[in-house]
Amino acid sequence: MSNDLLRQSIKRDVKITDSQLDTICSYFEPRTVKKGDFLLSQGKVYKFEGFVLEGCFRVFTIDKKGNEITLYFAVKGWWLMDIDSFMNQTPSDLNIQALEDSKVLLINKSNKELLYDQLPVVEKLFRVMSQKALIAWQRRLIRNHCQTAKERYHHFTETYPEIAAKLTDRQISSYLGITHEFLSKIKRSGIKKE
Amino acid sequence: MSNDLLRQSIKRDVKITDSQLDTICSYFEPRTVKKGDFLLSQGKVYKFEGFVLEGCFRVFTIDKKGNEITLYFAVKGWWLMDIDSFMNQTPSDLNIQALEDSKVLLINKSNKELLYDQLPVVEKLFRVMSQKALIAWQRRLIRNHCQTAKERYHHFTETYPEIAAKLTDRQISSYLGITHEFLSKIKRSGIKKE
DNA sequence: TTCAAAAGTTGAACTTGTTCAACTTTTTTG
């Protein structure tokens, strides 16, 4: 199976048996997404949660002024979820778009609930994953408040060089919360001195 | 017992029996914290998770330049946690300070683990709580990127008027990510027009 | 392979928010 990556990823977060992994994996379906296609678009209800096997996705929202705000990027081994829409089955504020031809494993809401009921370890898994994600969001907010755009840019490209390499400057700037014009100026100033 | 608030709060997130609630509550110990005292300070390992019964807390970090960044405030019914320090038992980056005389229920790490092992519903509870918190952090990041300081100030005071009423302007500004001088100017401009 | 669309660059004027310093008001504490 092509589920090795998912199995490894789960084993990093919880102690789990192979048969439990089999059960979990049996609920996921593979799907390919072409470059530019949307797995979710703003206004729709999110019916799937996804685990990225290959490729790259961008999760973003568009505000009232029409600006794109990127929440995160997801490459191999990352999860794609709009917790709000999936949990409450309300229309999503988010768009999830493939930045290259990609492969994901998807699980729908009713299967996810079956899994939760059937295997308590799945509750633990998503509890641990959510708490780790929370830590990351808190740290990002702190960086947004205490670092300049330039520092944030370098932090991003140094922390995720493989992801940054796949992205356009516009996509990076929408993640950093700055205009692409200003990112261009940051890069120029970064070459000249320090 | 004075555990009613905790029991109600848990019942809002998961289906649970009274005897399970009894078990959970039995692991929590009440504690009073005097105004100004710290439940946690930066550099220490966080040994407790807390549920606020009364009073008000501020969770914040101090960056290299000495600026305070407030992650959140917690009043009656809110949880106090430094997931990073508690989960990994590493020194905390956070301070948790009582802004008034307060009462909390505390649970330590080993009891929390006992609870997780004993009652799967506790895994579910914290999974649901963490996912709700994640949604809130994502929304806050979006607001930080697409709203001005003035809009964020009004959003905060309108969403949490009871909390805002307990806070100094310096505390609010450290939550909004602006200087207290600028908050003062926002308030003045808000009176004159709009 | 060409040409249209998207991405990136640059500069000038502008807006938002910061810094610092001086001052006033409120709160706390001996």
Place this chain on the structure above:
DNA sequence: CAAAAAAGTTGAACAAGTTCAACTTTTGAA
């Protein structure tokens, strides 16, 4: 209650980041 400390206000100069418009470069599709 008096003094000290903390909080809030104000202004002027400044820094960080935006906006808009013109331009160049790269990418992709017919």
